[in-house]
Amino acid sequence: MSCLRWISYGAAAADKKKVFILNTNSGGHAVIGFYFAKELLGSGHEVTIMTVGDEGSDKMKKPPFNRFSEITSAGGKTVWGDPADVGNVVAGATFDVVLDNNGKDLDTVRPVIDWAKSSGVKHFLFISSAGIYKPTDEPPHVEGDVVKADAGHVGVEKYIAEVFGSWAVFRPQYMIGSGNNKDCEEWFFDHKNRPVPIPGSGMQLTNIAHVRDLSSMLTLAVEKPEAASCNIFNCVSNRTVTLDGMARLCAEAAGLPVEIVHYDPKAVGADAKKAFPFRNMHFYAEPRAPKDRLGWEGTTNLQDDLKERFKEYVKIGRDKKPMQFEIDDKILEALKVPVAV
Amino acid sequence: MAKLVVLQPTKQPPISLLSSSLSHFNGTKLCQIQYKRKVCQPKGALHVAASSTKKILIMGGTRFIGVFLSRLLVKEGHQVTLFTRGKAPVTQQLPGESDSDYSDFKSKILHLKGDRQDFEFVKSSLSAEGFDVVYDINGREAVEVEPILDALPNLEQFIYCSSAGVYLKSDILPHCEVDAVDPKSRHKGKLNTESLLEKSGVNWTSLRPVYIYGPLNYNPVEEWFFHRLKAGRPIPIPNSGVQITQLGHVKDLATAFVRVLGNEKASKQVFNISGEKYVTFDGLAKACAKAGGFPEPEIVHYNPKEFDFGKKKAFPFRDQHFFASVEKAKHVLGLKPEFDLVEGLTDSYNLDFGRGTYRKEADFSTDDMILNKTFALQS
Numbered sequence: 267m268s269c270l271r272w273i274s275y276g277a278a279a280a281d282k283k284k285v286f287i288l289n290t291n292s293g294g295h296a297v298i299g300f301y302f303a304k305e306l307l308g309s310g311h312e313v314t315i316m317t318v319g320d321e322g323s324d325k326m327k328k329p330p331f332n333r334f335s336e337i338t339s340a341g342g343k344t345v346w347g348d349p350a351d352v353g354n355v356v357a358g359a360t361f362d363v364v365l366d367n368n369g370k371d372l373d374t375v376r377p378v379i380d381w382a383k384s385s386g387v388k389h390f391l392f393i394s395s396a397g398i399y400k401p402t403d404e405p406p407h408v409e410g411d412v413v414k415a416d417a418g419h420v421g422v423e424k425y426i427a428e429v430f431g432s433w434a435v436f437r438p439q440y441m442i443g444s445g446n447n448k449d450c451e452e453w454f455f456d457h458k459n460r461p462v463p464i465p466g467s468g469m470q471l472t473n474i475a476h477v478r479d480l481s482s483m484l485t486l487a488v489e490k491p492e493a494a495s496c497n498i499f500n501c502v503s504n505r506t507v508t509l510d511g512m513a514r515l516c517a518e519a520a521g522l523p524v525e526i527v528h529y530d531p532k533a534v535g536a537d538a539k540k541a542f543p544f545r546n547m548h549f550y551a552e553p554r555a556p557k558d559r560l561g562w563e564g565t566t567n568l569q570d571d572l573k574e575r576f577k578e579y580v581k582i583g584r585d586k587k588p589m590q591f592e593i594d595d596k597i598l599e600a601l602k603v604p605v606a607v
Numbered sequence: 608m609a610k611l612v613v614l615q616p617t618k619q620p621p622i623s624l625l626s627s628s629l630s631h632f633n634g635t636k637l638c639q640i641q642y643k644r645k646v647c648q649p650k651g652a653l654h655v656a657a658s659s660t661k662k663i664l665i666m667g668g669t670r671f672i673g674v675f676l677s678r679l680l681v682k683e684g685h686q687v688t689l690f691t692r693g694k695a696p697v698t699q700q701l702p703g704e705s706d707s708d709y710s711d712f713k714s715k716i717l718h719l720k721g722d723r724q725d726f727e728f729v730k731s732s733l734s735a736e737g738f739d740v741v742y743d744i745n746g747r748e749a750v751e752v753e754p755i756l757d758a759l760p761n762l763e764q765f766i767y768c769s770s771a772g773v774y775l776k777s778d779i780l781p782h783c784e785v786d787a788v789d790p791k792s793r794h795k796g797k798l799n800t801e802s803l804l805e806k807s808g809v810n811w812t813s814l815r816p817v818y819i820y821g822p823l824n825y826n827p828v829e830e831w832f833f834h835r836l837k838a839g840r841p842i843p844i845p846n847s848g849v850q851i852t853q854l855g856h857v858k859d860l861a862t863a864f865v866r867v868l869g870n871e872k873a874s875k876q877v878f879n880i881s882g883e884k885y886v887t888f889d890g891l892a893k894a895c896a897k898a899g900g901f902p903e904p905e906i907v908h909y910n911p912k913e914f915d916f917g918k919k920k921a922f923p924f925r926d927q928h929f930f931a932s933v934e935k936a937k938h939v940l941g942l943k944p945e946f947d948l949v950e951g952l953t954d955s956y957n958l959d960f961g962r963g964t965y966r967k968e969a970d971f972s973t974d975d976m977i978l979n980k981t982f983a984l985q986s
Contacts, residue, residue, distance in 0.1 A: 403890025404948060405851060408883075467847035469928065471780070509927065511778025546886070548849060557934065567777065 283488055287315040287359040287388075288378055290368040291325045294440065295393055297448035299367045300330035300337070303480035308339040309485065315345040315506040316355055316450055318368055318496030321346040330445035335525065350377045353385065363488050365391040372425055379422075383429050389491050390430045391484065395435040396473070398502060406506070407551035409437075409498040419580075427496070434487045434494040436501035439551060440544065442575055443477035449571055450474065453515035453543045455579050456589055460605060461525045463597045465538045468510035468528050473548040475503035476566040483553070485561075485562040492558050500551040504564035509544060512568075519572035527603050534600035541593045587604040622804040661685045661763070661868070663750045664721060664738040666755070667745035668697040671823050672768065676742065681715050683865065687737070688717040690729075702822060702958040726754040733758035742864060744768045756807050764810045764874075766867060769797040771815045771879055771931040781885075782931040784815075784877045802876070812873040814863055816954035817881040817931050818924070819950065821857030822958035825966045828854065829952055832895035833960040834969040841905040843977040847927050848889035848908055852884055853930035855881030859876040863936065872939050873922040879931035882951070888924065891948075898952030899961060909977045921973040 285306050289299035315337060319325060326332065334344050345354035349368060364382045369375035370589035375392070387414045389441055398417040400408040413420050426433045442450050451474075454462065480501050485495035507515065510526055517524035531538040531546065538546045579585060596604055613778055663680055668675045668689035678701075689697060695716045700709040717735070721728050723746075733755060756762070772794035774782040790796055804811035827834075834843050834913045863880045865874035870938055886894065891904055896904050911921065922927045936942040946954060959965070 330629075394748060403893060404884040404886045406885065467849060469847060469849050471851065471928070505779045508781050508783070548851070554934070555937070 267452055268459065278602045279308060281301045282310050282312065282341075282361070284312045284357075284452065285314075285364045285488060286356065286362045286382075287313065287365045287366065287490055288352065288368050289315055289317050289538060290321070291318045291331070292447055294329075294448040294450070295367055295438065297330050297441065297443055297445050297477050298363070298393060298438070298480050298484075299442065300333070300445050301335050302365065302367075302484045303342050304340060305336070305478075305481045305485050307342050309489070311488065313337070313535075314343075314345065314356060314361070315361065316345045316349075316352065318349060319346060328447060330447060332527075333443075333445055340576060346370065347534050349374060350371050352378055353381045360385050361387050363387065363391060363395065363491075364391045364423075365395040369422060370395070372421040375422045376425060376448060377433075378424055379429055388432055389488070389495070391500070392422060392426055392431045392433070392435050393485060394423055394435050394437045394498075396439045396502060396549070398437070399551065401547060402415050405488065405548050405550045407500065409500055409555040423498075434485065436487075437498065437551065438480055438501035439473040439475070441475050441480060441547065442571060444476070444578055449577050450582065451512075451516055451519075452580045453574060454513055455520055455585070457591075457594075458517075458520055458522050458585070460591065460594070461527045461598060461603055462513045462543065463527050463594055464509050464513060465531045465536075465542055465546045468507075468513075468526060469543075470506060470509050470546065471506045471523040471548045472509060472512070473502040473506050473546050473550055474512065474565070474566075474568065475501075476571050479503060479564050479566050482565075483556050486556070490560055497555055497559055499556045499560075500553045501556075502511050502551050502553050503566040504553055504557070505566065507548045507553075507568060512544075513570050516567070519576045527598065527601060529597050529601055536593060536597050536600075542550055542599065613872050631966055639962070653688070661739040662734065662737065662760065662773060663687045663740045663742065663743060664690060664719070664736075665742045666690050666849065667743075669697055669812075670745075671821075671825055671907055672702065672819065672857055672860055672864075673742075673744045673896045674699075674823060676744070676864050677716060678712055679710055679861055679865045680868075686717070687715070688719050688723060688738070690719045690723065692722050692956075693718070695718045695805060700753060702964075704706055706924055708802055718908055723751055726750070730754035730758045738762070740766065740868065741763045741914045742766045743800075744769075746800060748796040749803040752800050752803055756803075760965065764808055764869065765804060766810065767799055767800060767804060767811060767813045768864075769813045769815045770794045771817045771881070771929070773798045773801075774917070774931070776927065780928055782879065782929075784879060784935050805875070808882065809954050812867045812870075812875070814867070815877060815878045815931065816855050818855070818877070819857050819860060820854045821955050824857070824955065824959070827923055827967050829895055829927075830960060830967065831953050833956065834965070835974070836896055836899055836901040836904060837960075838969065838971070840891045840971065840974060841978065843907045843909055843974050844888045844892065844910060845911045845922050848887060848906060850888050850924075850926060851885045851928045851930055852888065852891065852924050853885045854891070854948060854951070855882045856944065856954070858947040858954075859946060859951075860940055862945070863940070863942055866940050866942055870940065876939070878936040878940065878942075879933050880936055881931060881944075883933060884948060885930040886924075886948055888922075894948050895952055895956075896951070897949050899956045907981055909981060913980070914973075914977070915977055916973050919973050920968070920976065946984040 288300045290296050303313045306313050308427050322437055364387045366375050366378050398413040402411045423435050513526050646778040663685050668677050669691050677687050698713045773788045775787040801813050818828055828970050860880055892904050
């Protein structure tokens with residue numbers, strides 16, 4: 267056992283905690299709260315998960331919300347409401363730990379932070395974003411690196427540190443996993459039997475983690491509060507993959523060949539943000555603090571994980587769904603690339 | 608006199624103390640202060656009985672890595688012998704090295720003159736001398752190591768300079784010590800050597816550096832950029848320039864070699880050793896400019912497939928992503944590089960190229976091929 271492991275710092279078995287998760291009602295991060303709730307419940311902690319908005323809204327028909335029975339059947343409590351009104355939504359209940367997996371700016375999160383502090387919450391956790399790191403010539407983004415001062419999440423991180431003596435901030439990138447509210451690998455699976463247009467060289471590095479790794483990191487922070495306290499954690503996989511590499515791995519998982527076509531978005535008049543699900547640049551953070559301080563280990567194995575994702579993709583019938591590829595067709599036409607019918 | 612140092616866990620300062628002294632939001636490196644060697648690792652704390660004087664043999668030692676490594680070992684009080692053909696001077700005063708330091712080193716370092724390709728001589732001379740520890744800094748093939756192992760049956764440790772070049776190319780990075788290696792790589796000799804060491808039963812340690820840089824570098828890594836920057840020439844970089852590579856300062860590598868000496872945690876282990884951050888090709892050009900006080904360079908990208916450079920190398924790096932995680936060395940050995948990229952390149956510039964010294968004359972012939980074609984297309 268390395269003498270530099272921080273695990274020794276708080277190795278006592280976790281006593282049971284009362285955890286409150288404020289969860290977004292849409293987007294790539296929604297699935298984080300879902301996995302985290304289930305993992306905490308599995309470890310014997312008490313969980314209340316509040317989803318932003320109304321229980322009856324259309325958004326609740328999508329995953330992971332349409333699987334919340336998995337939380338309630340495990341003993342978790344689910345509530346809905348407005349974050350600005352959180353104290354009333356939880357009807358005066360108190361918690362040891364709060365995770366805000368919703369807000370992207372101080373206006374949204376401040377009421378939650380203030381309520382948590384005044385109601386005696388001891389540890390405040392926040393899902394921020396690795397997108398706040400300033401682009402660099404020297405990857406990876408490492409905890410402590412310069413962030414964009416005007417990023418909304420930065421204001422939140424600052425305020426949390428001012429208000430709470432014990433806090434932890436998590437900066438994720440992209441994630442895959444059953445129950446995801448936003449397409450990730452699906453974009454590649456959708457492209458079966460079509461050329462895959464990738465902006466730039468295709469060598470851009472990104473970071474795609476299975477959400478179970480993000481959940482395990484959060485759980486460790488709950489169970490080792492002293493080790494986690496006052497730290498930033500890159501909430502990402504311990505491996506990076508190139509955009510071309512992701513295309514290849516998805517094709518491999520689907521058992522199909524892949525034809526990658528590179529293009530310059532400006533030259534073909536395409537909006538790269540709409541045309542492609544990942545940033546058109548190196549976007550690569552490494553989870554050094556989680557390993558150093560929490561003894562966290564990543565388990566994401568894209569080759570295996572994507573195979574499983576493809577199985578579900580087929581199971582839900584998405585591979586048979588007719589699809590439009592308007593933006594793709596524009597790009598391919600500009601490049602004069604034929605598309606097999 | 609042998610001093611016994613008992614291995615004990617390094618005491619870590621409490622987290623809250625450290626973090627409260629840092630602002631997390633102005634770019635201060637959060638991790639750096641916790642891990643700065645001077646604070647966290649009192650000298651010798653990780654060594655088991657390493658303060659006892661060892662009789663050490665370095666295969667090589669007069670060109671680059673060994674020049675720095677030998678000095679550290681001599682300073683620690685070990686008896687160090689360099690095995691070289693004597694083509695390069697056994698000792699040379701380093702730029703920035705004081706006269707007294709140099710004469711002290713020169714008076715203590717020993718030399719065993721020979722050709723390591725003469726396996727009989729290697730075996731007999733090593734056997735006659737007897738050594739406690741061997742550092743093999745310049746070995747390339749397994750056959751070169753056999754006579755050393757044969758000659759020294761009671762060897763305490765064989766420490767090998769391998770290469771991250773052994774890793775199998777992958778879409779998933781960084782290269783980690785557990786990853787697949789490529790039996791067909793240019794560095795398969797290093798792989799074969801690691802296998803030999805594993806099979807032989809000797810207590811071995813293997814370090815895998817990526818690209819090494821620093822003063823006295825004979826591989827034109829930083830020198831390649833410095834020549835062009837000094838000449839005020841554009842820097843031709845193949846393809847997109849976003850390819851990511853990794854440089855490790857030679858002094859940090861030397862420190863790593865010393866850290867594994869007599870270290871139980873290094874026994875039969877492989878460690879990647881390099882800088883903590885990686886860098887894009889374009890970024891490296893800019894970093895070299897910063898280090899040498901040059902203005903930001905003009906970078907010209909080109910498609911290497913459109914040229915026939917013959918035997919010449921148009922660019923000193925593999926045209927692919929190539930970087931390795933150094934987390935294992937950090938966690939297991941407590942190793943944290945002293946130099947970040949610009950600091951390290953500045954050290955190299957100030958002690959070497961900036962003083963007018965370099966190993967290879969500038970050769971801009973491939974640059975001119977590229978630039979002529981590029982500017983011909985533009986006009």
